Amino acid sequence: MAANPADDLTHFMRIGTEQADLLGRIRHWSNLKIAFDGNDIWVRDLSAEQLQSTDIRSIPSKKLYYQSGRNLFPEGSLLPETTVPTVLWTPIERGLPLQLPARTPIAAVTETIRIQLVPSEEEYEAFALLTDVTALEKYMHSAPAIRLQNLQWTLAGAHKALITGTPLLPLPGNVYWRRNNQLLPAGYDLEWQVLGDVINRRLDPDNDSWIVWDEPGSWFRVAKKDIKPLRTGSFRLSIETMKNPGL
Amino acid sequence: MNLPLYSMIRTLRSSEEVILYARLLRISAEDEAATLEFLQSEYASESREYPGEAPAFDADAARWAAHTLYIAAQVLLYREHKSADLPALLPAYEGNTDAAALLSADLCLRFLPDVLQQLQLIDPLDPLNNLLLTHLQHWHYSGLVLHETPEDADLQPVLHNPCLKQLYINRIITCRRKKTALLPGLEPAVRNALGIYDEVFWPGFNTRTEL
Structure with a gap:
């Protein structure tokens, strides 16, 4: 079977320098070589398939040639139009270096975003409860052991207790749901959910705390190592210590 | 100083194992005092x-419970007495079984069901079985570990404390005692x-089953 004679020919393409951007889409064809000649850009060694591809065909006002001897013939013509240009050929990847866009979209942004919470329609399982210590103390007075077994707690500030784990205790307070290390008020979500990970990294770089949000968008941090199982004994000791710091 | 009762109760409460340190049924006053002091701090x-x-x-209740557990373990391992002597060795408690007594005795009595289970493996027909079971039915808070509270048990101390x-x-x-859970005073x-x-x-708590 005779090989397609077109395969043996060396094909050239000439375009104007103003069209250089259009070469971006064929830059990955590593067989190509490129040369710059005044206002022209030359591309050589195009294969027959590459000539037929959309990427080439969609380049407007190009001129395609094939080489015979030292002459270049326009595709489909038997009359030579010019000779092979005496220019410096370089592989296309080197001839067309990548340029980072002058505008870098992220680093150059100087605007700041206000992180705030918005009401959310999504339903999430409750994970934590922020309640008054006094309410918890009252409950602990007659707490059934079974209700405490899955719960952990810590003091949050002077008057609040943060209880994590489910099922939650039947106490008044703020209920939170959880995304990663963030505890968000039930019924609310970050306005920019996509920033969740970024916020997590920013507010909790060591990944060892809970970040507790409230509706206006302020937050506080609770170290996870401070959270202890909720047991009557340890709770009593904490409360006693809190009431008599001198002990 | 040889304090077999104290040593046994201490080991039991720290590592939940019964080790008998002597083959003795008689307990010295010194031993008893040390045990009581320990139980009180526990x-x-x-x-x-x-x-x-x-x-x-x-x-009193704590002492009686420690005694009962000790003797039961001794009799379980070293049987030198006739069955007829058992009630004398393991007498019933004479005091009042109020809330304080139930809780104080439970420090030791909660381990009695395990002794009973061992006994049932060794000899299910041993009269000691019934004797210990009677004690546990009377001390029903500790008995819950093993069985439902008997119908004739006195729940008043429980309900009033x-x-x-x-x-x-x-x-x-914890022990899933459904029948007891549905007693009118407790439900x-x-x-x-x-x-x-x-x-x-409590999966299944609400499922109506024949009790």
Whole structure:
């Protein structure tokens, strides 16, 4: 079977320098070589398939040639139009270096975003409860052991207790749901959910705390190592210590 | 100093193993005093975990329970007595079984069901079985570990002491004693403890089954 004679020919393409951007889409064809000649850009060694591809065909006002001897013939013509240009050929990847866009979209942004919470329609399982210590103390007075077994707690500030784990205790307070290390008020979500990970990294770089949000968008941090199982004994000791710091 | 009772109770409460340090049924006063002191401190530290106000320590009940457990373990291992002597070795408690007594005795009595289980493996027909079972039925808070509370048990001390009542309910739920849970005096409190999560904490609690 005779090989397609077109395969043996060396094909050239000439375009104007103003069209250089259009070469971006064929830059990955590593067989190509490129040369710059005044206002022209030359591309050589195009294969027959590459000539037929959309990427080439969609380049407007190009001129395609094939080489015979030292002459270049326009595709489909038997009359030579010019000779092979005496220019410096370089592989296309080197001839067309990548340029980072002058505008870098992220680093150059100087605007700041206000992180705030918005009401959310999504339903999430409750994970934590922020309640008054006094309410918890009252409950602990007659707490059934079974209700405490899955719960952990810590003091949050002077008057609040943060209880994590489910099922939650039947106490008044703020209920939170959880995304990663963030505890968000039930019924609310970050306005920019996509920033969740970024916020997590920013507010909790060591990944060892809970970040507790409230509706206006302020937050506080609770170290996870401070959270202890909720047991009557340890709770009593904490409360006693809190009431008599001198002990 | 040789304190077999004290040593046994101490080991039992720290590592939950019975080790008999002597083959003795008679207990010295010194031994008894050391044991009581130990049990009292154990009660103090344990009652920190109790809900509400824990009742005061009842030394008599605690002593009786320690004795009973000790003798039961001795008799289980070294049987030198006739069956007829057993009631004399393991007499019933003569004092009042109020909330304080039930809780103080439980420090030791909660291990009696394990002794009973060993005994049933060795000889299910041993009269000691029945004797220990009778004790556990009378001390029904400790008995919950093994069986439902008998119908004729006196629940008054439980119902009138909020601390013991809550502990009682905790144990009912832990040991899944459904029949006891549905006793009229206890059922509302059990339901209260489980709340709307009864199927989470006690799967099958609401399923009507033939008891």
